[in-house]
Amino acid sequence: MSVAQAYDIVVIGSGAGGGTLAQELAPLVRDGVRILVLEKGPRFADHEFTGRELEMAEALYEDGGAFLTHDGTMTLAFASAYGGST
Structure with a gap:
């Protein structure tokens, strides 16, 4: 991800609160709203679980x-x- 990218909404954390908020906001994407969910730690591929x-x-x-x-x-x-x- 480039630092220059712009988002309308940034959700910090994907736990119970952030994940629920992101789910509730998701329909806004259809209207062109750009949403980013940030999470600490590395990204894991499915095969790594x-x-x-x-x-x-x-x-x-x-x-x-x-x-x-x-x-x-x-x-x-x-x-x-x-x-x-x-």
Whole structure:
């Protein structure tokens, strides 16, 4: 994508909120409205989704999907993934 491209609406994030908003705005495209949905992280091709949970968590979840508490005694699940954090 070129920096010079112009859009009428930019949706930041494709999680529950951004994805729903993008879906609701989609009919405007028929009227010529240019909509861009931005998401963090790389773009993946269909064949790159292996279906193996641990492998995909490392690729799709921020920090591999888990983190330690400050004192290091507990691992917590971290729901900030590419595609939302809901």
